[in-house]
Amino acid sequence: MGAVDEGRWALRLAVGLLAGGVGLYALYKLTLDRHQEEQVGRACGGRQSGKQKLVHTVSGLKLAAANRGIADAQPGCVLTKSPDSLEQQHLQVVLGLLQGTSESSTREQTLVTLGNSAAFTTNQDLIRKLGGLNIVANCLSDEVTSVKVKAMNVLNNLSMSVANQEELKIWIPQILEIVQATTLNSELQVAGLRVLTNISVTNNYHHMVTNSIPHFLKLLVEGTESIKVQVLKILVNLSANPGVAHDLLCVQAPLSFLLLFDSCEHKDILLRLLIFVANLKESLNLLQGSVEYEMESIHSVLFGNPTPFSHKLATLMLYQDNEVKHQVARIIIK
Structure with a gap:
């Protein structure tokens, strides 16, 4: 009888330890999953709540559309978007990034994005209305030549708009100065001449370049x-x-x-x-x-x-x- 009781007690102990191990593993797995969710949330612009995760799992549509607006507005996502898909909120992010950083490679990347988007007439107007002309033109004073080149390229596209030319005219003297002072046949010189070509299409600003x-x-x-x-x-x-x-x-x-x-x-x-x-x-x-x-x-x-x-x-x-x-x-x- 004593041996039987000892056997039952050992079996109960083993079952208890097994249940405890399963519980600990479940707790560990829950903690790990939550940590991974947080990592994904940071990468995509936000963290989903448990309820949101459930809705996303069930529908796969509504929440994805809501989260896309948040994720798309992150600088890293905006800079990789197709130029023809950039909307006002995206351009605001890019202009803010350009204005708020002094890191040359980031400035160059944002200017390339703006230059590509400025090839579209709608975006030329949007960038002007968002105060982007001055933000881009201020890059002409950057110490890094490659940043100046890319700023000129953006201004080249923006200056195809007559309305933009009216605001850009205050930068004509600086553009002329850069063209004259920079190395002969340089990329920066060609880029500056392209801007002046667009601005000289109408007679409005000829008097500013005669000298x-x-x-x-x-x-x-x-x-x-x-x-x-x-x-x-x-x-x-x-x-x-x-x-x-x-x-x-x-x-x-x-x-x-x-x-x-x-x-x-x-x-x-x-x-x-x-x-x-x-x-x-x-x-x-x-x-x-x-x-x-x-x-x-x-x-x-x-x-x-x-x-x-x-x-x-x-x-x-x-x-x-x-x-x-x-x-x-x-x-x-x-």
């Missing part, structure tokens, strides 16, 4: 092909405005200016050069009064009588391209 015409001509003869093309886009825009024709005609021509009209020059450059000259010729006919020009001026080099430029035009009449011939005809006939 930089001599430097534009310097870049035209010294720069790479990409620099030449960007400078000529600006000069063509300026030359279409009779109001600044006098400024263009009076400026001193670089010594190697006429060499650009050689038939071996790249067509894109040659064609824009001829459009520039043809526009000036038309504006010259509109100018009233007698004006004396220096011998080294653009006017004297192009329209003096006789000039080496006349011989260049005669040669270009044989150029194997109808667009080039048409612009040569414009110059000769006018």
